[in-house]
Amino acid sequence: MPVKIPMEKWAGSVRTVTLGATAADGGTRQHTVTVGGETTLPFLHFEGEIPNRPVVATEIQDRRPDGWSELLMEAWGDRMNDPGDWAKAAEEAGADLIALTFGLTGLDGQPTSAESARLAVRKVLDATGLPVMVSGPGQAEVDNELLVAVAEEGAGERLVLGYCEDRNYRTIVAAALGHGHLVHARTAMDVNLAKQLNILINDMQLPLDRIIMDPTTGALGYGIEYGYSVMERLRLAALQGDSMTQLPMLVTVGEETWKAKESKVGQGVPETWGVWEERAINWEAVTASSLIQSGADIVVVRHPESVKRVHAVIDSMMTANDRGGS
Amino acid sequence: MALSGIQIYKLLPGGQRPPHPKANCKECGFPTCLAFAMKLAAKQAELSVCGYVSDESKDKLSAAAAPPIRLAKVSSNGHEVAAGNETVMFRHEKTFFHRPGLFLRVKDTDGVEAIKAAVSSADAYLVDYVGMELTLDGFAVEAASGDATAFGAAIGAVRGASDRPLVLMSADAALMEAGLEAAEGMTPLVHSANADNWEAMAQLAKKHQAPLAVCADSLDGLADLTQKIKAAGVEDMVLDPCVGTMAGALSSLTQLRRLALKENFRPLGYPIIAFPGEWCEDTEAAAVLAIAKYAGFVVLDEFSPASIYPLLVFRQNIYTNPQEPIQVTPGLYEINKPGPSDPVMVTTNFSITYFSVSNEIEGSGNKGWLLVADAEGMSVLTAWAAGKFDAERIAKTVKVTGIEDKISHRSIILPGHVAVLSGELEEELPGWEIKVGPREAVNLPQYLKMAI
Ligand code: SF4
Numbered sequence: 001m002p003v004k005i006p007m008e009k010w011a012g013s014v015r016t017v018t019l020g021a022t023a024a025d026g027g028t029r030q031h032t033v034t035v036g037g038e039t040t041l042p043f044l045h046f047e048g049e050i051p052n053r054p055v056v057a058t059e060i061q062d063r064r065p066d067g068w069s070e071l072l073m074e075a076w077g078d079r080m081n082d083p084g085d086w087a088k089a090a091e092e093a094g095a096d097l098i099a100l101t102f103g104l105t106g107l108d109g110q111p112t113s114a115e116s117a118r119l120a121v122r123k124v125l126d127a128t129g130l131p132v133m134v135s136g137p138g139q140a141e142v143d144n145e146l147l148v149a150v151a152e153e154g155a156g157e158r159l160v161l162g163y164c165e166d167r168n169y170r171t172i173v174a175a176a177l178g179h180g181h182l183v184h185a186r187t188a189m190d191v192n193l194a195k196q197l198n199i200l201i202n203d204m205q206l207p208l209d210r211i212i213m214d215p216t217t218g219a220l221g222y223g224i225e226y227g228y229s230v231m232e233r234l235r236l237a238a239l240q241g242d243s244m245t246q247l248p249m250l251v252t253v254g255e256e257t258w259k260a261k262e263s264k265v266g267q268g269v270p271e272t273w274g275v276w277e278e279r280a281i282n283w284e285a286v287t288a289s290s291l292i293q294s295g296a297d298i299v300v301v302r303h304p305e306s307v308k309r310v311h312a313v314i315d316s317m318m319t320a321n322d323r324g325g326s
Numbered sequence: 327m328a329l330s331g332i333q334i335y336k337l338l339p340g341g342q343r344p345p346h347p348k349a350n351c352k353e354c355g356f357p358t359c360l361a362f363a364m365k366l367a368a369k370q371a372e373l374s375v376c377g378y379v380s381d382e383s384k385d386k387l388s389a390a391a392a393p394p395i396r397l398a399k400v401s402s403n404g405h406e407v408a409a410g411n412e413t414v415m416f417r418h419e420k421t422f423f424h425r426p427g428l429f430l431r432v433k434d435t436d437g438v439e440a441i442k443a444a445v446s447s448a449d450a451y452l453v454d455y456v457g458m459e460l461t462l463d464g465f466a467v468e469a470a471s472g473d474a475t476a477f478g479a480a481i482g483a484v485r486g487a488s489d490r491p492l493v494l495m496s497a498d499a500a501l502m503e504a505g506l507e508a509a510e511g512m513t514p515l516v517h518s519a520n521a522d523n524w525e526a527m528a529q530l531a532k533k534h535q536a537p538l539a540v541c542a543d544s545l546d547g548l549a550d551l552t553q554k555i556k557a558a559g560v561e562d563m564v565l566d567p568c569v570g571t572m573a574g575a576l577s578s579l580t581q582l583r584r585l586a587l588k589e590n591f592r593p594l595g596y597p598i599i600a601f602p603g604e605w606c607e608d609t610e611a612a613a614v615l616a617i618a619k620y621a622g623f624v625v626l627d628e629f630s631p632a633s634i635y636p637l638l639v640f641r642q643n644i645y646t647n648p649q650e651p652i653q654v655t656p657g658l659y660e661i662n663k664p665g666p667s668d669p670v671m672v673t674t675n676f677s678i679t680y681f682s683v684s685n686e687i688e689g690s691g692n693k694g695w696l697l698v699a700d701a702e703g704m705s706v707l708t709a710w711a712a713g714k715f716d717a718e719r720i721a722k723t724v725k726v727t728g729i730e731d732k733i734s735h736r737s738i739i740l741p742g743h744v745a746v747l748s749g750e751l752e753e754e755l756p757g758w759e760i761k762v763g764p765r766e767a768v769n770l771p772q773y774l775k776m777a778i
Pocket residue numbers: 338339340348349350351352353354355356357358359362375376377378
């Protein structure tokens with residue numbers, strides 16, 4: 001008997017956002033990355049369009065980080081000593097985007113200065129042709145100081161500047177407006193907070209197609225279900241026509257999962273957790289691939305192996321259905 | 327799908343055309359059949375109270391009351407795995423109910439000794455996740471050899487090494503019969519019936535009262551088969567949409583769930599079995615998709631602790647009821663074996679808050695005493711706003727946990743979000759020094775490093 005497939009008639013779609021600018025558009029990127037544009041839920045090819053693949057960003061820092069898992073230190077090795085070199089290594093490892101984050105202090109223990117932030121961004125832009133996202137250490141005054149300098153240094157590159165948070169977004173949005181950049185809008189696992197922040201940013205005249213929203217998530221085992229469901233709800237709202245939720249979504253999976261003990265620690269843990277490296281990469285890859293199913297357009301990861309794993313999953317999800325949708 | 331009061335009324339004596347002689351007789355205790363129908367729709371009355379409902383109406387009413395996805399169970403020696411009875415497409419709409427069973431596949435060509443070894447170690451696997459003990463649910467045994475004796479021996483080997491339920495896999499009815507005999511005494515899942523073998527498979531499933539998995543590579547084909555098999559007298563079925571990619575699996579499984587829930591389409595209102603190992607090289611990612619997107623039974627091809635642990639945790643997370651925030655027990659938690667001079671910190675009993683804080687302290691190698699106040703399962707800011715995390719509650723936590731006897735100092739670190747409580751807490755805890763820590767757990771290690 002012929003079965004009629006129930007289709008949803010979605011009223012809305014996700015906005016298309018382009019990261020990075022090539023010489024033709026006033027930047028120096030070799031190519032740009034476009035995300036968003038979905039007219040249905042993640043990967044339901046039988047129902048709507050998924051015009052752009054989700055992408056994988058690799059997180060690098062402005063200097064050799066403190067407190068990162070040994071596994072990550074081994075994976076990137078000496079290339080972590082210089083942000084340009086690290087960015088290049090990330091590009092070689094298959095990243096679609098570079099996500100540069102600043103620590104609060106430099107290796108010398110002194111607070112990170114605007115000047116050193118500028119220098120780090122310059123190195124990254126010179127070393128790679130990929131679009132770049134840049135975010136501060138997450139403390140309002142420091143973020144503002146560093147990001148204003150970064151915005152000037154990278155003028156015209158369509159960088160993604162972060163983090164805009166409800167308590168601190170004005171300076172960063174102004175910097176993005178002034179120098180042709182995008183912003184990374186971060187809220188704490190709540191649909192209404194995410195919407196509210198988009199409205200505030202948009203009220204400052206930054207067009208919606210220059211905002212990437214980060215609803216944040218917990219790692220696998222540490223609240224992933226909250227992030228997962230908030231993303232599903234945001235995407236449903238977008239498809240139902242709520243314009244302030246129609247933005248591509250980003251999640252910083254690496255930052256969350258590598259805090260988890262399962263990833264960070266190799267010794268003194270239960271044997272049932274399995275081989276450390278395998279487990280740690282699974283932790284990051286499983287968190288990332290499940291959040292892609294709930295609507296993430298950009299996942300930021302830390303381990304080079306995760307980049308490969310998540311790309312393979314995206315390939316598999318973007319392969320046209322083996323069965324034409326019946 | 328639940329019927330409305332009017333739909334029910336049309337099936338009662340008063341709603342039939344022509345009306346039944348007893349229409350509106352009030353024997354049910356309601357003034358009219360319509361009033362009774364409204365109570366039935368609201369589940370405030372029992373149909374049996376009316377003695378005049380036709381058999382035909384009774385059938386229709388009970389069919390409508392059946393869940394849109396029929397429950398299927400496999401069991402053995404007190405272990406049971408049930409799938410079905412789900413009611414929503416997205417977990418935030420209500421919750422997902424039956425955690426999908428995770429089964430490890432072995433083949434009868436692996437050899438009896440290898441099977442025993444693989445099954446015993448997988449069977450013994452048990453991992454503690456926030457106080458819950460997580461395990462695999464069972465095994466799938468595949469008749470890859472084509473030999474009835476080998477299949478029977480393999481099943482015997484699995485049973486010798488594990489008490490858990492089984493999925494028996496063969497498309498050959500004669501082999502399946504041998505398998506079912508070897509599985510005597512348990513209720514395995516029979517996998518699978520297809521367009522060619524369904525009559526014989528249906529007979530076997532009926533004879534052994536086992537649920538039957540039905541395999542077809544189109545939804546049309548699946549619906550055809552389930553109807554024929556149902557007509558042959560088998561009620562308990564499981565669907566195998568035979569997909570080969572992750573995108574194909576997501577499409578098929580979403581369509582099946584929608585047909586069952588939104589259309590109440592009975593021929594496809596059964597739980598689903600998935601073989602994620604056949605979708606993508608990244609078997610963890612494929613299994614994650616199966617768990618999140620609607621499989622009821624998941625058959626894995628590989629077993630290693632580093633790979634099963636994340637899957638078990640993911641399943642636990644996705645099947646958590648979003649209406650009931652998971653809480654940890656309030657009290658004193660010791661992190662990294664603290665001593666009398668180590669710092670005392672306080673947070674709430676919202677599980678995510680607790681795990682973020684304890685994870686930061688533990689992961690950074692700091693020692694500390696973590697006081698978890700009873701904030702009714704809310705995060706720091708929410709609980710504070712709701713008056714569930716105030717100076718009084720914090721002071722009470724300090725007193726009841728007996729922390730004062732374990733430490734040589736009198737200093738407590740508050741979450742930065744509730745710095746405003748410092749003054750009141752000083753009054754509640756005379757002699758204590760109140761310090762304000764960072765707002766976010768992630769900054770705790772740095773704070774502790776500088777503070778010590
Ligand atoms: S018992 Fe109630 S429902 Fe049944 S016929 Fe009489 S009035 Fe109608």
